[in-house]
Amino acid sequence: MAAVMSDHAHGAHHGPTGVMRWITTTNHKDIGTMYLVFSFIMFLSGGVMALTIRAELFQPGLQVVRPEFFNQLTTMHGLVMVFGAIMPAFVGFANWQIPMMIGASDMAFARMNNWSFWLLPPAALLLIGSFFVPGGATAAGWTLYAPLSVQMGMGMDMAIFAIHIMGLSSIMGAINIVVTILNMRAPGMTMMKMPLFCWTWLITAYLLIAVMPVLAGAVTMVLADRHFGTSFFSAAGGGDPVMYQHIFWFFGHPEVYIMILPAFGIISQIIPTFSRKPLFGYASMVYATASIAILSFSVWAHHMFTTGMPAAGQLFFMYATMLIAVPTGVKVFNWVATMWRGSMTFEPPMLFAVGFIFVFTMGGFTGLICAIAPIDIQVQDTYYVVAHFHYVLVAGSLFALFAGAYYWLPKWTGHMPDERIGKVHFWCSLVFFNVTFFPMHFLGLAGMPRRIPDYALQFADFNMLASIGAFGFGLSQLIFLYAVVKCVRGGEKAAARAWEGAEGLEWTVPSPAPHHTFEEAPVVR
């Protein structure tokens, strides 16, 4: 431990330069940057897969890809976006912001932090590389359901190992975040004074520690079924494929909150800043976050209403799922109440935050509709579900990530992001997002199944519309890339408090944040 501490006894940055600086760095800001760059690269890779899917679905019939490859694309799009883009992006935010927000000099375990990040690129190579092995990548769907996942070629094994590695990385990152938040806060920074982003990440980190090992166990069982002669899931040997679904969703449902709770945290930082009012109902926000996390362990089987569950089970999971709408509603109302009579301005972070509230709430409502067992049995595995989870994951998690990026870019780069470009990015994203995914509600209600490369003729018009929207949305993200590159290169100098209404310790250090901050812990009030 002495070695860990001595790393940070230095003053300004010195040490290896060039590429070795990034490989050996233990600085939370460097590691945060690497996480963000990595997740953006994965976001673009997953986006290319999504656009290939939409190109195939532009017209009925098979034009662009073979059906087997289409199945690989839908599977890998999900895996890459969930494990490669959204989750590492939030860890990147946590790395940059949490130490600065609580007045710590760095994360608790700086070496482990470095290791957490550098596990990701090999895992990504395994995942993407599996496209090029005989049989191609896994095509079992991102949920990797048995029996398909027990039968796939070696691409499946590569995906399993990638999930093991990414899971290990997530668990180490989560442990680091919990220890940092619980033990490294500046004097006077009590738990209930912490910025909400830290609170949501603390709870998310506990969720990660609780469920990532369960996923690791599930894919280990798949691996054992494939190669070591066990029969956990293969019906032939007395196993049960439905059991895989139970174990997977025991992980999978908390996982969706892992991807949205940090987004709630980012939004809870941004809305008060640009409303120039303190957050309405801080304590209720903390309790709502904790309730969502606890409830998330008792709703998993709502993904499985069509597996032949007894009616009592369906009712339990239906009501438990609907209960989650209560704390989520508390959050949405608190954000709206924060804006109420505030002196609001609409810079790009605020635009994305308000856009988030609007579009995420729509995704939340379709979630409630899917929670109703008799309706879910109708829309199970249709495009209605695809529309629902893209409304919460793209317009939810991703919009919050964009909001957070525009919000903290001045702190990271020392320059204000170009407001005009940011606004163009927001409006393009919002419009094209809805053009892409809103028609999918109608497609799903009309019965178009998901994960199929071809469709009946009556679905043609909405699919063409969705494909046009998807290409618009994909290209809009290049605007974001341009905005970030422009901001890194130069622009209006940012003050320490880059946004007029911004509160919090991170705005007391200069912009750009020096390599080492809070070597001497600040005293909070």
Added chain:
Amino acid sequence: MSAQTRIAAENRRLLVRLAVAAVVMFGFGFLLVPFYEKICEVTGINNLLKPDAAANTQVDLTRTVTIQFDANIHDLPWQFRPLQTEIKVHPGELATVAYEVTNTRSEPVTGQAVPSYGPQLAGQHFRKLECFCFAKQTLAAGERRTMPVAFVVDPGLPADVKIITLSYTFFEIAGRRVAGDGAGGRS
């Protein structure tokens, strides 16, 4: 410095606790397997390997249901066929049919049959009192075996179901072949 050492020690303690929690949750994932099986057993869901209870019911002579029989093998060197393609029964009436299975390989092979029904909803009204699917079947090299299925169609069967298809698929018990010819888990 002593404050720093104290914090570092505190951090280490928390790290160990959280790491133990992660390992425990990894084990918990595997614990879900017996837990799941116990729940299925207690609630009676998924009792593929147990005979159904024969309810004391009246034979409903006013209705006749056609039962069709189907046999499949999945990746298994066996021949498997029903000895009759269809029979007609009254709901509530006990019927017995036979399937014949032959091992064409020159070594013993173990398989398990899994039943399914068409229409799916007929499954809950189809009570098997005796079935070869309740146990693994090991056939010696070249062995031929005739196996009975005794069943009652529950009179609660909806009136619009006139034909039920009972379909069996024999699977080789996974893992046997891995050691045998090294074909691995690929199907």
